[in-house]
Amino acid sequence: MIRALIVDDERRARAYLAKLVAAHSDVEVVGEARDGESALDAIRELRPDVVFLDVQMPVMTGLEVAKALPTEDPPIVVFTTAYDQFALAAFDLSATDYLLKPYDGDRLARALDRVRAARRGSAEMARDETAERLAKLLDALERKAEEPAPAAVLTRLPAQSKGRIVLVDLDQISHIASEDRLVFAYSRGEKYLVNFAIKDLEHRLPRGAFFRTHRSCLVNLRHVREVVPWFHGKLMLMLEGGAEVPVSEDRAPGLRAAIVLVSYDRR
Amino acid sequence: MSSFQVLTAQTEEQQVALVESHRQAAELRELAARAETSALRAQINPHFLYNALNTLAYLTEEDPAAARRVVEKLARIFRRTLERSADATTTLAEELEFVADYLAIECERFDDVLHVKSFIEPETLRARVPTMMLQPLAENAVKHGICPVANGGTLIVRTSLVRSSNRLRIVLEDDGRGMDDSRLAEVAGGNAGVGITNVRDRLQLQYGDRASVTVSSELGKGTSVVLEFPYEPADTIAGALSRV
Numbered sequence: 001m002i003r004a005l006i007v008d009d010e011r012r013a014r015a016y017l018a019k020l021v022a023a024h025s026d027v028e029v030v031g032e033a034r035d036g037e038s039a040l041d042a043i044r045e046l047r048p049d050v051v052f053l054d055v056q057m058p059v060m061t062g063l064e065v066a067k068a069l070p071t072e073d074p075p076i077v078v079f080t081t082a083y084d085q086f087a088l089a090a091f092d093l094s095a096t097d098y099l100l101k102p103y104d105g106d107r108l109a110r111a112l113d114r115v116r117a118a119r120r121g122s123a124e125m126a127r128d129e130t131a132e133r134l135a136k137l138l139d140a141l142e143r144k145a146e147e148p149a150p151a152a153v154l155t156r157l158p159a160q161s162k163g164r165i166v167l168v169d170l171d172q173i174s175h176i177a178s179e180d181r182l183v184f185a186y187s188r189g190e191k192y193l194v195n196f197a198i199k200d201l202e203h204r205l206p207r208g209a210f211f212r213t214h215r216s217c218l219v220n221l222r223h224v225r226e227v228v229p230w231f232h233g234k235l236m237l238m239l240e241g242g243a244e245v246p247v248s249e250d251r252a253p254g255l256r257a258a259i260v261l262v263s264y265d266r267r
Numbered sequence: 268m269s270s271f272q273v274l275t276a277q278t279e280e281q282q283v284a285l286v287e288s289h290r291q292a293a294e295l296r297e298l299a300a301r302a303e304t305s306a307l308r309a310q311i312n313p314h315f316l317y318n319a320l321n322t323l324a325y326l327t328e329e330d331p332a333a334a335r336r337v338v339e340k341l342a343r344i345f346r347r348t349l350e351r352s353a354d355a356t357t358t359l360a361e362e363l364e365f366v367a368d369y370l371a372i373e374c375e376r377f378d379d380v381l382h383v384k385s386f387i388e389p390e391t392l393r394a395r396v397p398t399m400m401l402q403p404l405a406e407n408a409v410k411h412g413i414c415p416v417a418n419g420g421t422l423i424v425r426t427s428l429v430r431s432s433n434r435l436r437i438v439l440e441d442d443g444r445g446m447d448d449s450r451l452a453e454v455a456g457g458n459a460g461v462g463i464t465n466v467r468d469r470l471q472l473q474y475g476d477r478a479s480v481t482v483s484s485e486l487g488k489g490t491s492v493v494l495e496f497p498y499e500p501a502d503t504i505a506g507a508l509s510r511v
Contacts, residue, residue, distance in 0.1 A: 009414060010318070011379045016325035034417070056314065058415035082317035101321035 002027045002115060005048040007039040007065065008080065009057045013101065017052055017080070020108050027112060036060025040068055048075050050115045052099070055081040063087070063141065066134060074130055076118055078111050087141070096137045154204050159185050159192035168192055170209065174223040174239045176201060178216040186243060211258050213237065214248040221259050312406070315372075316341075322376045337375055340368040358501045359426060359435070360392040366401045366424070373409050380419025381409060391426040393500040394435045397469050403462035404439050404492055412443030412490050420489070428498055434477075435498040440491035446484040455482050463492065470496050 004027055008014045011034070018029045030046050033039040035057055043051060055062040066077055079098040081087055091098045097111050118129065156167040157176075172187045176194060183194040183201075196204070202212050210218045219237055226238035233249035235256075247255050319341055326334035347365055363385070370383045405422065413420040425438040446454065454463055463482060470478035478496035 010322070010376050012322055012325045012376065013318070015329075016321065019325075035415075058410065082315075082321065083313040101317050102324040103321060 002050060002112070002119070003030045003046070003048045004028065005031045005033065005039070005042055005046060005051045005075070007033045007036075007042075007051060007057075007062065008054040009034050010054075013054070013080075017099075017103060017108075020103055020105055021052075021112075023105070024109070024112055026116075036062070036065040036068075039065050043075060044070060047073070049119065050076045050078060050112075052078050052080050055079050055084055055087050063138075067138060069134070071131075074134075076115050076130055077134070078115070089140070091137065096133055153206055154201075155206075157185055157192075157194060157196075159194045161190065161192050166192065170205065170220070171222070173220050174241050174243060175220060175245055176210070176218040177245070186241070189241065208258070211251075211255055213245050213251060213255065217245055219245050224259060227255070227259065315369075315406075318376055319372050322372070326375070333375060337372055340371050343368050344372075355398060356395050357398045358392065359394040359396050359437075362396050362398070362401055363387065363392070363424070363426070365399070366405050369402050370405055370409075370422070373405075377409070377414060377419065380416070381413055382419070382421040383424070384421060385424040387425075388427045390428055391435055391498075393502060395499045395501045396435070396437075396496075397473060400466055400469060400494075401437065401439070404466060407462045408439055408441040408443065408490065408492075412441040412445070415444045429495065432495075433498050434495045437494045438491060440489060442489040445486045445488050445490055447486045451482065451484045454484075466494065470494065 002024075004021060006014045006017050006021075006029060008017070014032045014034070018032070021027050021029055030048055031042045033042045037060060039051070039053070042048075053062040053065055062079055062081075066079075069075070069077070077096070079087070079091060079096060080101060080103075081098060082101040088098070097114055099107055099111060121129075154170070156169055157173065159166055159168050168185055168187050173185050174187065176183060176185045176198065178184070178198050183196060183198060185192045185194050194201070198212070198216055198218060201218060202210070205218065209220060209222070211221055213219050219239065223240045224237050225240050228236040228238065230236045230246065233252060235247040235252050237245045237247060237255075239245060319337065323334055323337050323341075326337060344365070347361075367385070370381075374381050374383060401424075405424075408422045413422060420441055420443045422439065422441045425436075425440075427436050428434070429436050463480065467480045470480060474496045479494070481493040481495075482490065483493075484490040
């Protein structure tokens with residue numbers, strides 16, 4: 001008999017999964033839990049073979065529960081989630097099993113097949129595999145947290161000018177800066193309102209073309225005419241078209257690496 | 268031309284430029300606000316939808332009548348999200364209907380923990396309000412207030428007119444988990460809680476100092492959010508003008 005524990009903050013989601021699991025005669029639902037803490041208690045007490053673990057739960061998420069699992073003889077974890085691109089990418093990377101809501105009987109059957117296969121193998125191997133997978137998952141999640149999900153790279157920048165939407169050529173933009181919580185792109189003496197946050201744009205502009213000089217500004221490196229050393233380790237960029245943009249001290253080394261400091265060397 | 272005249276001419280020119288730049292700034296702000304709201308509206312949380320479908324899958328066999336209710340409400344939510352994405356404002360009546368549909372589905376999802384009550388002053392229903400402003404607040408109350416508590420709780424929605432200042436007051440209060448002072452300070456300071464920050468920004472953009480958002484909370488007792496802003500009935504000239 002495979003002993004299963006179902007963890008979910010929604011009573012009906014637990015009941016629904018229990019019902020789908022009941023179609024498999026070799027699986028028995030030995031318990032349910034509605035939050036992370038009682039899940040950990042139930043795992044210690046009931047020693048289930050498999051835990052269906054909802055990712056999004058208040059207070060303690062499913063991922064946090066997975067991190068806190070007993071290291072000795074941990075259960076096989078099958079995550080369940082309605083929608084979480086972030087977690088799904090990490091699951092795929094680490095080959096962690098998961099079920100999407102609404103639940104799908106076939107998908108559940110496949111997940112249970114994997115549980116059966118793992119149990120047929122040596123307990124030791126299963127344990128190592130589980131631990132390895134979990135480590136990979138947590139590693140992937142940590143890396144993901146630092147590196148936001150990739151969004152499509154822009155080729156032209158949609159912006160507003162005089163009530164119209166214009167697509168501004170990236171090559172023609174000298175810099176993009178926020179003022180008073182609005183973001184503007186500067187191109188050939190014109191100023192355009194942009195509906196992106198600076199931090200999102202940083203990842204959506206072609207790599208290497210623009211540099212984040214400080215919290216509220218991105219500079220097109222090809223439009224930099226001069227780089228002037230400034231106070232307190234800062235740099236000042238003189239852009240074509242006359243704009244001056246400071247580079248904060250912590251970003252100055254990055255800028256130096258990103259640009260050939262021709263004009264700086266001449267000074 | 269005397270130097271005085273030149274000066275006056277310049278000043279006038281400067282003034283025109285100044286007025287123009289102010290106008291442009293206002294226009295940009297308005298555009299930004301509209302962009303923000305449309306982006307927000309387009310974003311019906313997919314997590315909510317898939318969970319609702321999961322509840323539905325369960326209910327179709329266990330409680331077909333409840334399943335039908337969920338379908339009706341989901342359909343209304345879809346329709347509203349798809350159809351009304353161009354309007355920046357709506358009536359409180361429509362806004363409350365949307366929130367009621369949303370909460371009805373959440374009540375089916377969390378049938379053992381979530382309860383909802385509302386006390387609506389009939390006169391407030393005509394009030395013009397920013398679209399999709401209340402749903403994120405209701406979502407916060409459910410997700411962060413009530414669901415974390417094992418025994419659940421009640422969300423109360425109240426609307427009234429503050430006659431002395433001719434303002435509309437909307438209150439969402441729950442008896443859920445609440446927040447400690449440091450968390451409350453973060454939320455009140457706009458450093459946390461996308462929902463509340465967004466609501467504050469939108470009211471600020473639209474009404475400036477005439478709008479207020481007050482969040483109070485006590486750990487273990489619950490949270491209340493009070494919105495106040497000018498009451499503009501949708502069917503009056505003033506209401507219509509305020510939309511232009």
